[in-house]
Amino acid sequence: MKAARLHSPGKITVDEIPTPIAGVSDIVIKVQAASICGTDRRIAANGHFKLQDGTPRVLGHEFAGEITEAGSEVVGYAVGDRVSVTPNVGCGRCANCLVGLNNMCPSYEAFGITMDGGFQEYVRIPGFAINRGNVFHLPGSVTYAEAALVEPLSCCYNAVSKLGVGPSTTVLIMGAGPIGACHVMLSKLYGAGKIIVSNNRQPRLDFAASVGADVLVNLTERDLATVVDEETGGRGIDVALTCVSKPEVQAQAVQLLATHGRVNFFAGLGKAQTVPLDTNRVHYQGLTLTGTTGSSNSDYAESLRLVGERRLDLSPLVSQTFTLDDIEKAMAYAGSGQGMKAMILFESN
Template sequence: MKAALLRAPNDVLFGDVADPTPERGDLVLKVRAATICGTDIRIVSGRKTMGVRYPSVLGHEFSGEIVDAGGSSRFRAGDAVCVDPAIACGHCAYCKRGLENVCENLTAIGYEVDGAFAEYIRIPGRALETGNVFAMPDGVSFEEAALAEPLACVINGQEKVGVERGDVVAILGSGPIGLLHVKVARLSGARRIIVSEPNPARREAALRAGADVVVDPVNEDLKAIVRDESGGIGADVVIVAIGVPSLANDALGLARLRGRVSLFAGFNKGEMAPLDVNAIHYNELIVTGSFGLTRLQFEKSLNLIASGQLDTKPFLTHRFALPAIGEALETAARGDAIKVAIVS
């Protein structure tokens, strides 16, 4: 089959690889849509190396059609499915506490298991046993279903930071993740949503997604605008939705007393930034991280898309066929697109 093989940082070769060789119980899907994540870009560029294998096939946001059901009693060939790519073990100390996204033995499709930038993908039988494989709801396209994974990660982040009805929410960064945060914050009942983004096209995208105010942090005083929009006290919630370490400290200065700050975005290994620990201490700030997703959050995400409560279609701005994976990755890395999809 054809696939995009990551051989080393900045070395992605499109060509022939071995067909998936499923063991009993595994599924094989024909990939119908796979979207490019910021994490994929960081891996390709070499800025993220932890857990990365060479050679490997990336792609963890995807949907497809079953071509080999592996003897499953739940699914059959021809079924349209999407997959939560984070497979928890179910028995470690964290899984027992219901914290499967930080499972000690997490197996991730697109990292430990070859991913979806390929014609076909093997889904381990364990993913079927654990309930990581979901039938696609009627009316949901393959492209929309591929976005269930990043949306579920955003749901996880907002559940951690506790966005509540009536909150003023400031979001730093208006890439695909920042825009999803806008959508989810609005569904959670946020009163005012302020988005900080230097890219004018992405500021416009934030307004279309439902932001009330967009700010150019290069030429405008973000802190003054947040205070003005919040009655002078600062945001209830601040979400760092882009992996720029210095923004973590900026976020502390935007939050009100006893405000909540989410360091949602992943940062490159070795990148450090000072934090004003006195601001955390004296202002009684709650600062939280956010990693991955759970199966329940994936299901919530899929239901939000299927019900029409959260429209992901406008996010899909660029589409490429698999042979153009190099151009697709370059487009995503440049920031020209909101979300880039590989479709078949």
């Protein structure tokens, strides 16, 4: 079978390798759709601390497909089932895993990092990942491509669901890539009073408008603080999400918050980057500063339910599809800032 493997930073090749075989407690999935994430691009360019040099690795942690083999001891999953997989498998025993935070487990395993991921025709899912709840049956209403996108959506759900968004909330989403768009959709679903989105590319802002943004701020033309002042009557932003990896964006988000405003620093920063913080503003305005990373299996289950009930439509997020052979083009497209999500679809689609 074909697998797109990362051999060393910067070097991905499509290799012919043996098709994986399920052990007694494993399943094998024929991958049908796999989307490309900024994390894949970062690992492809820089490697990962959990990834040993010289070990070829199949990237891809947003994928869905059909089970083609199930070991004799596997319960609840059978050949022909349509499934998706969450990438981070917790150890199941630590304090974080015990409260359901498998995404915060310090000794996690992950598809696309410590185990081969979705950029290949077939992927083996070991029994421990099945037993820790990382494999989800897909509702009939959800396509494979949409199912692949439930993973990034669930990371956004992890953030937005805890920020107290409601009808009187003004939400500011800084950054309008696929993640910003998911935050718009979720804020809309939570009934946000007004959704402001800032970005410096008009096509991305237009996409944000098509999924529910009320006010678009093209940063090449308008000053964000001025627009926020106008749109909130000088009160400021109730909920801000930063979806750009820039210290100055995080610093500005704090400055734009209203009394009792909340911010989620969604996009991480480079290791050496820090942000000067006006703690007097946090103190006297009663601000709440939060952050989230990844999603738990319960965030994922909720997100998949919302998509299955068609309360969210992820399909417009796919702006270009590729075959596995074109993985490099797909990665380049994902990093170009053009369009939204790059999706790899496999032949039988």
